[in-house]
Amino acid sequence: MKRDGDFTNKTKRILSERVNGLCSNCFRPTTGPHDSPSKSTISGQAAHIHSASQNGPRFDKKLSLDEVRSPENGIWLCGSCHTIIDRNESSHTAEELRILKAQAETKAAQAQLLRGNPNKVSTRTIKERWVHETTDDSRYVRREGHLSTLNSWMADIDTKIIAITGIGGQGKTSLVGNWLKYKDCLQKREIEGLFYWSFYNEIDVNVFFQELLAFCKDSFITLPPTLFENQSDVQESIRQVLSIVPICVILDGLEVIQSDKSEYDKGQFLSADLRHFLLDFSLSPTNSIAVLTSRFDIVDLRPRDEVVKYLRLTKLNEFEACSLLKSLYVGGARVDLQRISTALEGHPLALKVFAAGLPNAQQMSPISHLNRILSVESQIQISLDDKIVRLLSYYEKTLTNEQVSILSSVSTLSSTIDEKTLISLSETMSNNVLSSKELQVALSSLINTGLIIQDIVKRKVKYSCHPIIRDYFRHKITSDSSRGNLVGSFLANKPGRGDVVSSEMLEYIVSAIEILASSGSWFEASDLYDSKLKGGMTIRKLSSPEAGWRCCRALTKSAPNNPALYSSIWNDHDKFNTLVVYHNSSGQFSKDMGDIANAISCYKEAIDILSKKSQKRNEVTTLMGLAQVYIECGNISKSTHYLSLSMNAANERVISEELKFELYTTRAKIHLLCGEYRKAEHRLAYVMNRTKPHPRSKHKTVSNPDARALAFMGLVESALLQGDIVTAEGLQKSSIPYVRQSERLDIMLMSMYWQGYVSFQSGDFELAESTLLLAERLARKANMEYWLIQTNILQSELYYCQNEKPKALLTIDNCINVTSSRQFDSLYVDALITKARIIGQSDANEASQLLTKAEQMAITIQYQRAISMLSITGE
Structure with a gap:
C-alpha cells in the first residue's frame, strides 16, 4: 500500500545543506548555476532510508508516517547513486546508509571547521606511501625562505597545486622530501593521506595511477567499495576518491615526461592522461593538493593560475651554501667557502660533487682544488654545465673501479634498474674481473654518499641516480665504441628472444638502440629496431610514441656520414634513403604525441635528403606525412600543397594500392575541411570500389580492411556535416565489420568517435556519452592527442x-x-x-x-x- 511519506521542501533543504550539497555516497556536487542568473540547478535527490512505499526498498512497517518523512529517515544523494542504491537493496542496508549519511555530515563539518579555523592542528595519523625515496639526507641544509613560502601556500586551501621548478641539481627533490616529512603543514590542512611518486624511477604514467589508487584502497577502508570496482577507468576512480578524501600527491621529476623537442611546446606533458588528471585535481572539492617538481615550467596548468602556485628554485644563498659545504666536511676559512659557492654558482649538486671529489690532503685548503678544476684562460667564461662536467671528471678519479662500474651500469637506463641486472651488467663491463661481492660493497658505499638512490618498486629493490650524473656516465659509455657495443648487446638480450610485450622490456631495447647508435654501432642499432621492434610496429602496439621517437632520434642523430653505406630496407638496392625512413618515423611518432613543430621539422629533414637523391616511394610517403601533419594543425593551404606534390610523385612510378588508398583518403580529408563534400565522396568512392569484399564472402572479409574502414568513416563525416543523420547512421553500421578486421587502435578509436557523433546528433545522449567515453579512453591509451x-x-x-x-x-x-x-x-x-x-x-x-x-x-x-x-x- 502506497503511503504519503514524501519529504517536505524544508526537509529536502535540510538534508542537502547538512552535506554541503554533495552526494552522501560519491560526494559529487549536486547544485550549480542555471542559465538564468536568478536561478540555480539542483541535481540531487532526498532519498528515503526506509521506503515510504510498502513495496519499496527497506520498507519498515513499524515507522509512523511522521517518522518516514522526517530528516532522520532521509539521505541526500545524486540521481545516479539514488538509483543504484534503491535497485540493490540487499547490498545497501538501512544501517549502511546511516553510516554513509553520518560520514558525509562529519566531512561537511570538518570542511566548515577548517575554513573557520585554519590554525587548528589535527592529531589524526596521516596515511603515507613513499613509493620512491627522495634524495633526502641527514646533511640537508634547510632553505628557510622557501620553506616559509611553501608552508603559507599549504595553509591556503584555495591553493590546489604547488609547482617547484629549476635547473637540474638545484635540490628540488630534497626540498620537497624534507619539507613534507615534517607533517605540521599537512596537519593544519587536514590532509589524510600522502603519496610520493618519482618519475625518475618509474616513467609509466599508468603505473602511477594504479599505485595511487591501490594506496587509496589500502589506506581508506571506509570508502565505498563501489569506488574501486571500475578497473577499466582508474582515473575516474581516483577522481571520486579525491572528491572525498583530502590527499597530498607529490609528483617528482616531471621533466622526464614533458616535451623538450622544440622551444614552442617545451614543458608540455607527453601524457594527456596526466594533464587531465592535474586539471581535475585543481578542481577537487576537498583540501587535496598536488606538489610537482620539474626542470621545466608546467605550461599545461597556465589556465588554472588562480589555484596554482609556482616556486622557481635558484642558487643557494651564501649562508646555505657555506652550511652545506661544512656539513660535507669541507674545511677552510669562511671566505674560502664563499669563493667556492660563488665559483659553483650556489648549485647544490655541484657543491656536493666538489666535496665528494676533494682529496683528504686538501680538506682544510680547498681553494687549490677549486683552482685546479676551473683552471682555464681567464678570458673564457665557463658555463655551469661545463663546471659540473669538470667536477664529475675529477670526482671520477677518486672512485674505485667497482664504483665507476656501478655508476656506469645504473646510468644505462632512463628508468630504475634492478639489483641483479645492475650487478650482472657491472661484471660484464669489467670483463668479469670484478666480483659480485666487491660490486655489492661499492654499491653500498655509493648509496651512503647519496649519489645512487635505492628504491622499492613493485616489491623489488631498484636503483637510479640523478639525471646529471646519469648523463655524464652514459656519455662515458658511448664515447668508447667497444664498451658501448658491449653494453648495448647486454641490454638488447635482457628481454630474451620473445616479443617485447611490456614497457619495462621496451625500455631495455630503446636504451640499447640509443647506446649502440651513439657509440658507433649504427648498423646494429638499426637492425635491432627492425628486428626486435618490427620497424616501430611493436612501439605502436604498446602505445609508446615517446619510445619510438627516442629510437628514431638516436638513429638519425648518429647516422654514418656516408648514407650510401646504409643497409637497404626496400630490397630495391636504393641504399640512400634508409635515413629518410627514420626521419619519417620520427615525424609520425611526434605527430602521434601532438608535437606538431617537431613532426614538421623531422619531415623537412627527410625532404632535404630526398632533394639530393630521391627514391619515389619515400618521397611520396614523406610529402604525404607532411600533408597529414598540416591537416592536424589546420593549415589547409600547406596540406593541399604537400599532398599535391606527393600525388605528383606517385604518378611518376607504380606505387602500391595501399599507398594510393592513403593518398585518396588524405585528399578526401582536405576536401571535407574545405566543405567540398562531393569531391571528398568521389575520392572515397574510389577506395570503396577497390576494396569491396568478394560477393561470396560470408564475413565481408577484404584484403585491406584499414583502407575500407577509413573510407567508410570519411563518408560518415561527410553525411553528418551535410545534416544527413540517417545516411550517416547506416554508413557507420556498415563500417563495423571492417573496423573489427583492422588491428589498428586508431581506426577503432575513430569508429567510436563517429558512432558517438551519430548518437549525439540523433538525440541519444546516453549512448553518445558511453561511446565517447570509450573513444576518450582509447585516445589516451594510444596517446593520440589530436583525436x-x-x-x-x-x-x-x-x-x-x-x-x-x-x-x-x-x-x-x-x-x-x-x-x-x-x-x-x-x-x-x-x-x-x-x-x-x-x-x-x-x-x-x-x-x-x-x-x-x-x-x-x-x-x-x-x-x-x-x-x-x-x-x-x-x-
Whole structure:
C-alpha cells in the first residue's frame, strides 16, 4: 500500500545543506548555476532510508508516517547513486546508509571547521606511501625562505597545486622530501593521506595511477567499495576518491615526461592522461593538493593560475651554501667557502660533487682544488654545465673501479634498474674481473654518499641516480665504441628472444638502440629496431610514441656520414634513403604525441635528403606525412600543397594500392575541411570500389580492411556535416565489420568517435556519452592527442545538452588551451565556436568575441568549412 511519506521542501533543504550539497555516497556536487542568473540547478535527490512505499526498498512497517518523512529517515544523494542504491537493496542496508549519511555530515563539518579555523592542528595519523625515496639526507641544509613560502601556500586551501621548478641539481627533490616529512603543514590542512611518486624511477604514467589508487584502497577502508570496482577507468576512480578524501600527491621529476623537442611546446606533458588528471585535481572539492617538481615550467596548468602556485628554485644563498659545504666536511676559512659557492654558482649538486671529489690532503685548503678544476684562460667564461662536467671528471678519479662500474651500469637506463641486472651488467663491463661481492660493497658505499638512490618498486629493490650524473656516465659509455657495443648487446638480450610485450622490456631495447647508435654501432642499432621492434610496429602496439621517437632520434642523430653505406630496407638496392625512413618515423611518432613543430621539422629533414637523391616511394610517403601533419594543425593551404606534390610523385612510378588508398583518403580529408563534400565522396568512392569484399564472402572479409574502414568513416563525416543523420547512421553500421578486421587502435578509436557523433546528433545522449567515453579512453591509451581533443570538444557539447554547463565549460576551456599551444589550429577554431555556443545568451559579448577570434583564425588557415558556418551564424 502506497503511503504519503514524501519529504517536505524544508526537509529536502535540510538534508542537502547538512552535506554541503554533495552526494552522501560519491560526494559529487549536486547544485550549480542555471542559465538564468536568478536561478540555480539542483541535481540531487532526498532519498528515503526506509521506503515510504510498502513495496519499496527497506520498507519498515513499524515507522509512523511522521517518522518516514522526517530528516532522520532521509539521505541526500545524486540521481545516479539514488538509483543504484534503491535497485540493490540487499547490498545497501538501512544501517549502511546511516553510516554513509553520518560520514558525509562529519566531512561537511570538518570542511566548515577548517575554513573557520585554519590554525587548528589535527592529531589524526596521516596515511603515507613513499613509493620512491627522495634524495633526502641527514646533511640537508634547510632553505628557510622557501620553506616559509611553501608552508603559507599549504595553509591556503584555495591553493590546489604547488609547482617547484629549476635547473637540474638545484635540490628540488630534497626540498620537497624534507619539507613534507615534517607533517605540521599537512596537519593544519587536514590532509589524510600522502603519496610520493618519482618519475625518475618509474616513467609509466599508468603505473602511477594504479599505485595511487591501490594506496587509496589500502589506506581508506571506509570508502565505498563501489569506488574501486571500475578497473577499466582508474582515473575516474581516483577522481571520486579525491572528491572525498583530502590527499597530498607529490609528483617528482616531471621533466622526464614533458616535451623538450622544440622551444614552442617545451614543458608540455607527453601524457594527456596526466594533464587531465592535474586539471581535475585543481578542481577537487576537498583540501587535496598536488606538489610537482620539474626542470621545466608546467605550461599545461597556465589556465588554472588562480589555484596554482609556482616556486622557481635558484642558487643557494651564501649562508646555505657555506652550511652545506661544512656539513660535507669541507674545511677552510669562511671566505674560502664563499669563493667556492660563488665559483659553483650556489648549485647544490655541484657543491656536493666538489666535496665528494676533494682529496683528504686538501680538506682544510680547498681553494687549490677549486683552482685546479676551473683552471682555464681567464678570458673564457665557463658555463655551469661545463663546471659540473669538470667536477664529475675529477670526482671520477677518486672512485674505485667497482664504483665507476656501478655508476656506469645504473646510468644505462632512463628508468630504475634492478639489483641483479645492475650487478650482472657491472661484471660484464669489467670483463668479469670484478666480483659480485666487491660490486655489492661499492654499491653500498655509493648509496651512503647519496649519489645512487635505492628504491622499492613493485616489491623489488631498484636503483637510479640523478639525471646529471646519469648523463655524464652514459656519455662515458658511448664515447668508447667497444664498451658501448658491449653494453648495448647486454641490454638488447635482457628481454630474451620473445616479443617485447611490456614497457619495462621496451625500455631495455630503446636504451640499447640509443647506446649502440651513439657509440658507433649504427648498423646494429638499426637492425635491432627492425628486428626486435618490427620497424616501430611493436612501439605502436604498446602505445609508446615517446619510445619510438627516442629510437628514431638516436638513429638519425648518429647516422654514418656516408648514407650510401646504409643497409637497404626496400630490397630495391636504393641504399640512400634508409635515413629518410627514420626521419619519417620520427615525424609520425611526434605527430602521434601532438608535437606538431617537431613532426614538421623531422619531415623537412627527410625532404632535404630526398632533394639530393630521391627514391619515389619515400618521397611520396614523406610529402604525404607532411600533408597529414598540416591537416592536424589546420593549415589547409600547406596540406593541399604537400599532398599535391606527393600525388605528383606517385604518378611518376607504380606505387602500391595501399599507398594510393592513403593518398585518396588524405585528399578526401582536405576536401571535407574545405566543405567540398562531393569531391571528398568521389575520392572515397574510389577506395570503396577497390576494396569491396568478394560477393561470396560470408564475413565481408577484404584484403585491406584499414583502407575500407577509413573510407567508410570519411563518408560518415561527410553525411553528418551535410545534416544527413540517417545516411550517416547506416554508413557507420556498415563500417563495423571492417573496423573489427583492422588491428589498428586508431581506426577503432575513430569508429567510436563517429558512432558517438551519430548518437549525439540523433538525440541519444546516453549512448553518445558511453561511446565517447570509450573513444576518450582509447585516445589516451594510444596517446593520440589530436583525436583526444576532438573527442573532448564533442563531449563538451554533449555535457551542455545534458544541462551540465560547468562541466562543459571546464572541458572546452581545456580544449582551447591545448589546441592553441599544440598548433591544432582547425580544432582551435572548432573549440572557440563550441564555447561560444555553450555560453550562448548568458554572455553575448564574450560569445561574440569568441566567434570573431574563430573567424580570424579560420580565414588565416583557410578553414573554409568553418568560415561558411560562421557566415551563416553571423547572418
